[in-house]
Amino acid sequence: MGRPFPEDALFLGFDSSTQSLKATALDSRLAIVASEIVHFASDLPHYKTSDGVYRDPSGGGRIVSPTLMWVEALELLLEKLRRENFEFSRVVAVSGSGQQHGSVYWKKASSASLASLDPQSGLLLQLSEAFSTKESPIWMDSSTTSQCREIEKAVGGALEVSTLTGSRAYERFTGPQIRKIFETQQDVYDDTERISLVSSFMASLLIGGYAPIDETDGAGMNLMDLKERAWSKIALEATAPGLEEKLGKLAPAHAVAGVISPYFAERFHFKKSCLVIQWSGDNPNSLAGLTLNSPGDLAISLGTSDTIFGITDHPQPRLEGHVFPNPVDSSGYMVMLCYKNGSLTREDIRNQFAGGSWDVFSEYLEETPALNGGKLGFYYKEHEILPPLPVGYHRYTVDVDSATEREVDRFDAPSEVRAIVEGQLLSIRAHSERFGLPVPPRRIVATGGASANRSILRVMAAVFGCAVYTVQRPDSASLGAALRAAHGWLCEEEGRFVPISRVYEGGGPEGTALSPKLAVPAGEDGAFGAYGELMRRRMEIERRLVEKLGRQ
Structure with missing residues (x-):
């Protein structure tokens, strides 16, 4: 059976990680036709980050990244692709991966700035005043221990938070980070119109409007009811007042966030009908990039830390580990466990x-x-x-x-x-x-x-x-994002959710094929x-x- 995509279609996937922004493009046969990267430290040295982050020299575990660096990186990455004669006009769908738990704070009235971007001027200049704080807390931050304990106490204990949201309250999670800003920088919180994750923030840039938070990445916030896939009233109230309005809607990971904005269509000659599929977190995208799509699939990453994730229909949230909605299915769950000692x-x-x-x-x-x-x-x-x-x-x-x-x-x-x-x-x-x-x-x-x-x-x-x-290609997050772009395009084309296995008809994508030489019985x-x-x-x-x- 052949591929279910137009012959000349391209699918573009991004990975906005801690240290870099990557892009991977697939053709209709899922062969990799282009890849590019922006390293924050070397390509954008004027932000003076250390590997993409700022560490508070006074201690306390506060670690943030400059929000505008991510804005500038997106434009620079697209410029690099253009210099390589990448055919943006063939791209029918894009999606992306964002470092999980990072958050962005849009200033009031910024939606108007997003909707009226001038393609004759760069993103950085036009969005330089769009944020109520220009520093984004990220997953490395560990300065919210008191906020975690406050949230757990208000909800009924650590196990209750885990059962409700998929994880106990963790310092790096977005809910405790929001509570800290509300408690210590109330003027910033009050001036914030929308709170995005890194994933929904990047999608917002591409569609020229506020993109929803996807359900899978939303589960890494201590704010979403895991079973209902909706914001939890008790978790919201335990975090900050008026929070639901600032978070906007949730959406399935395979849903369409919008079409590419006129800014990118005119400046880079994207197809005007190019779909922007919901961005999600880096670990969910890695799951897609490793072609895990059925209960019983398990990935074990043996790196500096060891990370394990797999798919199940019957998760059992506990005080350790994390449960997220399955990013490539309309039901089911992704379970992730992390070990520091790898x-x-x-x-x-x-x-x-x-x-x-x-x-x-x-x-x-x-x-x-x-x-x-x-x-x-x-x-x-x-x-x-x-x-x-x-x-x-x-x-x-x-x-x-x-x-x-x-x-x-x-x-x-x-x-x-x-x-x-x-x-x-x-x-x-x-x-x-x-x-x-x-x-x-x-x-x-x-x-x-x-x-x-x-x-x-x-x-x-x-x-x-x-x-x-094992797989042949180590960069599973941007590759997974490109595969999710193809999957989201197919769901939209058929007007319903279809299993991601349909994407693989005709064989697995380049770089994700299971290597027979390293298969172990x-x-x-x-x-x-x-x-x-x-x-x-x-x-x-x-x-x-x-x-x-x-x-x-």
């Missing part, structure tokens, strides 16, 4: 016990048996989020049959290597199950730097009892069940460690 902690064990060599690390992993003879390790080089435990390494030898265990100071070098890999993966499996993700998954797509290590992938396959794959018979028993022992030890050392 590659840097694995590197520490490599340096201590494998002579700093990944080759030796892999050899040790291959030569030790599955389940490591009952040797379990808990390795935290950084204060961990999941579980909430301080820095420290803890080692145990357990006997599953007799239900006994003892704490030890150190393992032999090969056992240390297997202990950290198995330990991290057993924790991921356990917390995924607790959050409602099906285990064993239908498949795992592994990304991040450590996904190049076949030995780690083999352990992953055995622990989870399924095949593990499921573990040997019996390994999955045996790991399940070891996992349960691990979780019991983890529970006691949290009671003894952790923070609630």
Whole structure:
């Protein structure tokens, strides 16, 4: 079956991240035909950011980005594409990915400025006075602890906030950030006409009007009723007065935010009928870029931090992790878990016990048996989020049959290597199950730097009892945005929601094909069940460690 798109169509996806703005364009066969990037620090040095952000030198965890930098970056990125002779006139739909939790504060009457942009003049000059504050709080900000506790108390506790909104109150989430502005800068709050997320802000620039917040990114605010996919009255009241009017409407991720504004149609020669599909958050777009679209799909990103996300119809919100609406479906949910201790902690064990060599690390992993003879390790080089435990390494030898265990100071070098890999993966499996993700998954797509290590992938396959794959293209967020542009265009063309699998008719998009050379078969018979028993022992030890050392 052929592709469901016009032969000459192009789909454009953006990724507005912490450090850069990227673009990826796909043709009707979903082949990548163009890509470009603006690095905030090097391409826009006059903002004097450090990797795209300002850190408050007085401490306190306040971290923001200059809103106007994002405005200027969009125009510069389009100029770069034009210099490469990119054919804007062939673009039938655009969408985008925005760093989650960042927020933008539009000054009163700014909607009129957006609607009347002059294509003979640049965006920066025309929008320089459009914001009630020119500094946007972002996901790195951790200065709202008191606001988080106030919101949780008003709603009925941390678990109630998680059950209602999909996550407990987190410092980086937009609701606590809004409450802080209301409490400390009431003049800014009062002068604000509309509050956008980074995603809806960028979409607003493209349509020349305020774009809705999409439901998936909206779930990262502590303000949306997850089940109803509507603003929660109790959460709004716990955050700031008159907030619903400032937030505007919510919309499904596949919906049309509007058509491209005359400003971009005339200045860059976009097709006047070009659709702007709702932008969403970076993690939801990565899920789309990795072609995860069914319950049982799971992605594990093995990077500086380890991130896990998957799709389920039956989420179970808890005090850790996050639940969002599925960005590529009209129902269902995306679950995400984050671990601070990822590659840097694995590197520490490599340096201590494998002579700093990944080759030796892999050899040790291959030569030790599955389940490591009952040797379990808990390795935290950084204060961990999941579980909430301080820095420290803890080692145990357990006997599953007799239900006994003892704490030890150190393992032999090969056992240390297997202990950290198995330990991290057993924790991921356990917390995924607790959050409602099906285990064993239908498949795992592994990304991040450590996904190049076949030995780690083999352990992953055995622990989870399924095949593990990698993808060829690491930049999944802007690619996912381009795929969502194609999906949104198809939904609009047919006048109804259609599964994103329709987009993939004729084969998966370039760069997202599962690599057969790195596919790892499921573990040997019996390994999955045996790991399940070891996992349960691990979780019991983890529970006691949290009671003894952790923070609630």
